Amino acid sequence: MKKMILVFTVMIGLACQAQSDKYVAAMQKNIPLFESDTTVDQLQALAATFERIGDAEKTQWLPYYYAALAQTWIGWRPEMKDKADVNAPKINAYLAKAEAIEKNAETYAVENMSATQQMLVDPQSRYMTNGRDAAEALQKGLAMDPNNPRLYYLQGRSLFGTPPQFGGGKDKAKPLFEKSVALFKAAQPKPLYPTWGQKQAEEMLAQCQ
Amino acid sequence: MRPLIILTAFILFSARLSAQTRISGTVKDGKGHPLHGASIAIKNSYDGATTDSSGAFHFTTTEKGADTIAITNIGYNPVQQVINLDGTPVVLHLAMKEQLSELKAVTITAGSFSAGDSKRGAVLSSLDVATTAGSNADITAALKTLPGAQQVGEQEGLFVRGGAGYEAKQYIDGTLVNNPYYSSVPDIAQRGRFSPFLFKGTVFSTGGYSALYGQALSSVVLLESIDLPEKSEVDATISPLVVGLGTQQLAKDKQSSFGFSYNYVNALAYFKAVPQDVNYFNVPQFHNGDANFRIRTKSGGMIKYYTTFSYNNLGLRRQDWDSLNMNDAFALTNHNWYNNLSWRDYLSNGWKFDLGASYSTNLDNIGQNVQNLANQNQTFPDSAFWMNFKNFGVDQRQDLSQVRAVFDKKLGTLSAIRFGTEYWYSYNYQKYHTVEYNIDTLYKFHDNFNSLFAESDIYVTNALAAKVGVRYEHSTVINKSDIAPRLSLAYRTGPEAQVSLAYGIFYQKPENSQLFYTTNVGFTKATHYIINYQKMTKDRIFRVEAYYKKYEDLIKTVPINYYFSTFNNSGTGYAKGLELFWRDKKSIKNFDYWISYSYLDTKRNYLNYTTQLMPNYAATHTASIVMKRFFTKLRSGINLTYTFATGRPYYNFILDSLNKYNLAESGKTKDFNSFNFSAEYVPSFANPKARTFVVLFASVSNVLGYNAVYGYNFSYSGLYKQPITPPANRFYFIGCFLSWGVDRSQDAINNNL
Numbered sequence: 037m038k039k040m041i042l043v044f045t046v047m048i049g050l051a052c053q054a055q056s057d058k059y060v061a062a063m064q065k066n067i068p069l070f071e072s073d074t075t076v077d078q079l080q081a082l083a084a085t086f087e088r089i090g091d092a093e094k095t096q097w098l099p100y101y102y103a104a105l106a107q108t109w110i111g112w113r114p115e116m117k118d119k120a121d122v123n124a125p126k127i128n129a130y131l132a133k134a135e136a137i138e139k140n141a142e143t144y145a146v147e148n149m150s151a152t153q154q155m156l157v158d159p160q161s162r163y164m165t166n167g168r169d170a171a172e173a174l175q176k177g178l179a180m181d182p183n184n185p186r187l188y189y190l191q192g193r194s195l196f197g198t199p200p201q202f203g204g205g206k207d208k209a210k211p212l213f214e215k216s217v218a219l220f221k222a223a224q225p226k227p228l229y230p231t232w233g234q235k236q237a238e239e240m241l242a243q244c245q
Numbered sequence: 246m247r248p249l250i251i252l253t254a255f256i257l258f259s260a261r262l263s264a265q266t267r268i269s270g271t272v273k274d275g276k277g278h279p280l281h282g283a284s285i286a287i288k289n290s291y292d293g294a295t296t297d298s299s300g301a302f303h304f305t306t307t308e309k310g311a312d313t314i315a316i317t318n319i320g321y322n323p324v325q326q327v328i329n330l331d332g333t334p335v336v337l338h339l340a341m342k343e344q345l346s347e348l349k350a351v352t353i354t355a356g357s358f359s360a361g362d363s364k365r366g367a368v369l370s371s372l373d374v375a376t377t378a379g380s381n382a383d384i385t386a387a388l389k390t391l392p393g394a395q396q397v398g399e400q401e402g403l404f405v406r407g408g409a410g411y412e413a414k415q416y417i418d419g420t421l422v423n424n425p426y427y428s429s430v431p432d433i434a435q436r437g438r439f440s441p442f443l444f445k446g447t448v449f450s451t452g453g454y455s456a457l458y459g460q461a462l463s464s465v466v467l468l469e470s471i472d473l474p475e476k477s478e479v480d481a482t483i484s485p486l487v488v489g490l491g492t493q494q495l496a497k498d499k500q501s502s503f504g505f506s507y508n509y510v511n512a513l514a515y516f517k518a519v520p521q522d523v524n525y526f527n528v529p530q531f532h533n534g535d536a537n538f539r540i541r542t543k544s545g546g547m548i549k550y551y552t553t554f555s556y557n558n559l560g561l562r563r564q565d566w567d568s569l570n571m572n573d574a575f576a577l578t579n580h581n582w583y584n585n586l587s588w589r590d591y592l593s594n595g596w597k598f599d600l601g602a603s604y605s606t607n608l609d610n611i612g613q614n615v616q617n618l619a620n621q622n623q624t625f626p627d628s629a630f631w632m633n634f635k636n637f638g639v640d641q642r643q644d645l646s647q648v649r650a651v652f653d654k655k656l657g658t659l660s661a662i663r664f665g666t667e668y669w670y671s672y673n674y675q676k677y678h679t680v681e682y683n684i685d686t687l688y689k690f691h692d693n694f695n696s697l698f699a700e701s702d703i704y705v706t707n708a709l710a711a712k713v714g715v716r717y718e719h720s721t722v723i724n725k726s727d728i729a730p731r732l733s734l735a736y737r738t739g740p741e742a743q744v745s746l747a748y749g750i751f752y753q754k755p756e757n758s759q760l761f762y763t764t765n766v767g768f769t770k771a772t773h774y775i776i777n778y779q780k781m782t783k784d785r786i787f788r789v790e791a792y793y794k795k796y797e798d799l800i801k802t803v804p805i806n807y808y809f810s811t812f813n814n815s816g817t818g819y820a821k822g823l824e825l826f827w828r829d830k831k832s833i834k835n836f837d838y839w840i841s842y843s844y845l846d847t848k849r850n851y852l853n854y855t856t857q858l859m860p861n862y863a864a865t866h867t868a869s870i871v872m873k874r875f876f877t878k879l880r881s882g883i884n885l886t887y888t889f890a891t892g893r894p895y896y897n898f899i900l901d902s903l904n905k906y907n908l909a910e911s912g913k914t915k916d917f918n919s920f921n922f923s924a925e926y927v928p929s930f931a932n933p934k935a936r937t938f939v940v941l942f943a944s945v946s947n948v949l950g951y952n953a954v955y956g957y958n959f960s961y962s963g964l965y966k967q968p969i970t971p972p973a974n975r976f977y978f979i980g981c982f983l984s985w986g987v988d989r990s991q992d993a994i995n996n997n998l
Binding site: 058077080085088125126129157199201 | 282284286288289290291292294295297298319783784877878880
């Protein structure tokens with residue numbers, strides 16, 4: 037009997053291990069696709085893939101986070117600029133699933149981008165609504181992780197895009213990109229955790245020189 | 246042998262089980278159009294796919310047995326289907342039904358212009374109201390640049406689509422405002438009492454409005470006060486006409502706020518600099534104070550209280566039109582106190598309620614005397630009784646107390662039902678003093694007015710919506726009831742384009758000045774039919790609207806003698822017209838303009854009219870063009886408004902010896918033109934760290950000095966007519982607005998990014 041229990045326990049353990057391996061493998065297979073998949077259709081499929089992983093796993097926030105991120109990447113495509121009101125609810129739906137499991141600096145970074153994309157549709161009248169949401173998301177994210185390099189990059193992007201007479205501009209953005217790049221260099225992300233942003237931050241910093 | 250067969254079968258079966266199953270198919274919407282980007286997944290597995298642009302998908306899975314396949318797509322109801330995975334390819338053809346959604350659904354736009362920052366379909370933002378040249382931050386003046394409103398310059402009020410000024414009503418947070426304008430001065434339009442900055446949303450309905458509101462034959466202006474201020478601040482206003490100081494304090498937890506302000510208006514310096522055609526022996530002075538508190542409830546509702554008190558007085562002499570070497574000296578003192586308390590909150594199960602209470606009291610002390618050129622009061626013999634008629638004193642008071650409750654229940658995503666009731670208690674008093682005989686005549690009445698109303702928003706699809714409502718009203722002073730049905734429909738005809746229809750019956754009590762003489766009258770009645778087409782993109786709005794209105798039971802004057810009249814409901818009339826609106830923020834960079842045009846054909850037989858005539862406040866053609874341009878480098882903006890209206894009719898009705906009115910003279914005034922200019926300079930614009938935020942503002946109304954004639958005052962004999970003109974051709978305003986603690990430049994940025 038004791039043997040039976042032992043065998044059973046080992047089997048269950050192995051099964052779990054297998055499940056976890058399957059999860060890690062699926063994530064490791066799909067995360068690099070952010071580099072190669074750049075069309076709207078490819079990113080849409082990627083978002084759906086991550087959602088399926090999230091739905092199957094139920095307790096992991098990362099798959100949903102990556103689903104939201106893929107949807108956000110769709111939003112940055114030039115052809116999607118005017119369609120943020122259709123795209124942002126999709127980002128937010130994935131994000132809500134991720135945040136139901138865990139709210140952290142990374143989810144706030146996506147929240148910031150989603151709100152920013154909506155703001156950019158009509159900055160004039162949306163500055164006070166979507167613009168404020170974007171700024172609040174950054175602040176909440178920085179409160180949870182003051183050393184998150186992506187948040188400094190996003191903050192820099194926001195200032196970079198604001199005309200100097202409104203308190204933005206290259207000079208204001210530059211120190212933020214510098215800080216972001218420095219934090220990227222020092223960062224030691226956990227396995228499967230987001231790593232994107234360093235290249236973009238360096239590019240932006242180059243534009244500020 | 247047998248075990249071998251079983252073993253073989255088992256192996257084969259296992260092999261079968263571990264085989265992959267290919268799943269393919271298409272996903273379409275209810276109309277058979279392919280859906281791109283729908284997600285197909287086998288539940289609890291990683292396997293799935295998304296549809297391509299033809300709605301097709303395919304993938305393979307290693308899952309086995311019966312499983313659930315789930316199809317999701319944002320904006321559509323999810324679909325699930327059980328399939329058996331045994332290696333046989335599965336082909337699925339699926340249809341998804343579109344969800345009702347606020348973003349995609351049509352909104353009913355017939356007869357209504359929405360202004361505000363939060364609302365969808367907003368035509369003007371709050372800041373637009375303030376920066377429209379010629380409006381000088383008066384809500385009514387800005388609304389006059391929209392189609393449907395007449396350019397009436399000699400009295401306050403909104404004259405909408407053939408309706409008189411008193412047929413348009415203003416509501417703040419659901420309750421009626423009894424005295425929305427400063428008290429009337431003969432032939433000089435007064436401003437509204439409420440600043441546009443008090444409100445986050447304004448709906449200007451030019452007809453066919455909701456069953457939630459009543460007692461306005463032609464139009465309602467629905468004002469929704471702001472919730473909590475963004476930050477604590479202190480504001481000051483400095484101008485030769487007005488000085489003011491105020492503060493808003495937001496609690497640390499941002500869940501409540503309070504504020505108060507005071508301003509003082511004195512026209513002495515202004516009138517010294519800009520001579521007026523009329524002679525002010527008592528220069529207009531206004532003291533205005535207000536206070537408010539706002540509390541956000543735990544469930545996200547709001548409790549808001551606003552009160553304002555004002556005191557003003559003025560006195561002016563104008564040339565008498567019967568005796569040109571005499572003047573009519575008019576003096577007015579007004580006290581007004583307005584209170585509004587509202588509570589909006591959310592209950593469970595999609596229920597919401599809006600409670601409102603308001604109390605206002607308005608006191609006017611008016612006196613008029615005919616004076617000779619030495620400013621001495623004159624009396625006249627009975628043979629010149631019409632002159633004595635111009636010597637009078639009036640003390641009048643209007644009190645209105647209201648309570649209102651509206652309950653709202655969401656049905657599904659967008660459909661809703663709402664119903665409620667309101668009760669108004671009004672007290673109206675007038676003491677009329679006849680100078681000649683030193684006689685006081687008292688008039689007063691009380692009215693208990695009740696209404697019950699219900700309305701339902703019905704969304705059939707995202708493209709078709711209806712609003713059906715009914716309203717019951719009862720007034721005790723006339724002891725009459727009415728039932729007013731309202732109906733509107735909206736149908737989407739294409740992307741961003743829609744057609745709306747509205748129908749409704751509207752009732753209104755006779756005016757106080759009529760009820761003082763007789764209460765044996767009934768509600769006046771108007772029936773509206775409206776059709777509207779709108780195409781709206783992010784930066785452009787095009788609207789065209791046609792309407793027909795039928796008036797019944799309008800008040801007719803039945804003269805008893807020169808002094809007294811009684812009234813009945815035998816008046817009739819109609820109004821029909823076509824209106825266009827175009828706003829474009831896109832074609833020219835940093836330049837925003839809108840064009841309004843109204844064609845109006847209306848006639849009425851009401852009051853002392855002898856037959857159906859075009860009312861003297863109506864113009865056949867009215868057009869406005871409003872332009873705004875901000876120069877970020879100069880940190881300043883300029884605004885221009887040009888308004889044109891064809892001439893309005895004027896009439897002289899003379900009472901004959903049989904006490905019957907005769908039309909002695911009629912005609913049309915010349916066309917009306919007005920070109921207005923305003924500019925703002927925001928020096929702290931480039932300095933986001935500025936602690937003090939400054940806006941310098943200047944405006945000139947009627948820059949070209951066009952001589953407007955609004956109508957004529959006729960002498961008793963009818964042989965002489967005196968044109969009604971503004972007291973000065975141009976109006977100038979310069980002012981400096983200061984704000985500490987909050988960066989108001991946000992406002993400017995919002996408008997000009």
